[in-house]
Amino acid sequence: MTRKARVLIVDDSPTMRRLLRASLLTDPRIEVVGEAEDAxxxxxAVNKYSPDVMTLDVEMPNMSGLEFLRRLMAHRPMPVVMVSTLTSQGSAAAVEALALGAIECVEKPRFGNARDTMARLAEIVHMAASARVREPVPRRVIEAQNNVTPFAGSEKIVMIGGSTGAVEALEVLLRSFPANCPPTLITQHMPAAFLSSFAARLDPLVAPNVRLASEGEEIRPGNVYIAPGGDYHLNLDTKGPLRTRLVAGPAQSGHRPSVDSMFLSAVPVANRVVSAILTGMGRDGAAGMLALKDGGARTIGQSEDSCVVFGMPRVAGEMGGVETWADLQDIGKTILTQCTRRKKVRTK
Structure with a gap:
């Protein structure tokens, strides 16, 4: 944005509102136009100030942040950044909020991490101001995705990376996967506590088995393995039977878990890989996708029109790593089609 991002702060705690305001105003790209303590x-305040972005507490009196978000997205879609406690209940609610269309979720500051949390919030709020926000995909459309594409099976492995906006995208995508889908590894940028809630939420909604990856699992059809995050990247061990590998180490491409780390680990078996990169901020996954494509993998990027943030797919495309573009509702079908299609071998 060329002008300041206009922000509305919604939180029932006066202390938290003051903390959020003081932190956001340290960023010269942000203007706080109002505050609210309930729905x-x-x-x-939305009607009065027409903010560009709202920060919204997950747990509020009278009407929960989730219910308010659901109504807001149905009648006046706008960028919303959720602010949540990292309790198990709060994490589950935060994941639900992301599925409802929230741009991102940031943990509430705790003793010892307030400075880092607030710095991250300001950057996310500024990014959210230019995000594409539309009405969420109707539940009937998402649910109609289930098992719509027959799959005969193959030797392929699926790898998917996503970030901002990809919680809803992954649900839509996985709804189209049948129970015997190819083994699928997913790296999604989220705090570890949210990733656990994310896997638990997805598993009963889709036909394949969904869980957080653990060390040394032999990957099998019908299973979706989500990077657990925290101290670990999710990689593929290509020595012998293909297995999951949790690699402790620093952030890669600015993230842990990193999409690049996962993609690059599969280069030795690239001709067996179908990879997809979904909506997200930054460039994580772009270098890895190019390396996979150069090694013979099929590569798919989420189309700009269907992305919340056309960052990761854009960079991957600019680097030459994206072979096929697809809208969100077609990506699952495209992945399965590519899993059964042989790539032509170039001849001199």
Whole structure:
């Protein structure tokens, strides 16, 4: 944005509102235009100030942040950044909020990490101001995805990377996977506590088995393995039977778990890989996708029109790593089609 991002802060705690305001105002690209302590005040403030971005507490009195978000997205879609506690209940609610269309979720500051959390919030809020926000995909459309594409099986492995906006995208995508889908590894940028809730939420909604990856699992059809995050990247061990490998180490391409780390680990078996890169901020996954494509993998990028943030797919495309572009609702079908299609071998 060329002008300042106009932000509305919604939180029932006056102390938290002051902390959020003080932190956001340290960023010269941000202007706080109003505050609200509950859903009713937030509704009125949206109408009065027309903010570019809202920060929203997950747990509020009278009407929960989730219910307010659901109504807001149905009637006046706008960028929303959720602010949540990292309890198991709060994490599950935060993941639900992301599925409802929130741009991102940031943990509430705790003793010892307030400075890092607030610095991250300002950057996310500024990014959110230019995000594409539309009405969420209707539940009937998402649910109609289930098992719509027959799959005869293959020797392929699927790898998917995503970030901002990809919680909803992954649900839509995995709804189209049948129970015997190719073994699928996913790296999604989220805090570890949120990733655990994300896997638990997805598993009963889709036909394949979904869980957090653990060390040394032999990957099998019908299973989706999500990077657990925290101290680890999710990689593929290509020595012998293909297995998951959790690699402790520093952030790669600015993230842990990193999409690049996962993609690059599969280069030795690239001709067996179908990879997809979904909506997200930054460039994580772009270098890895190019290396996979050069090694013979099929590569798919989420189309700009269907992305919340056309960052990761854009960079991957600019680097030459994207072979096929697809809209969100077609990506699952495209992946399965590519899993059964042989790539032509170039001849001199």
């Amino acid at each position: 009713a005040q937030a509704r009125d």
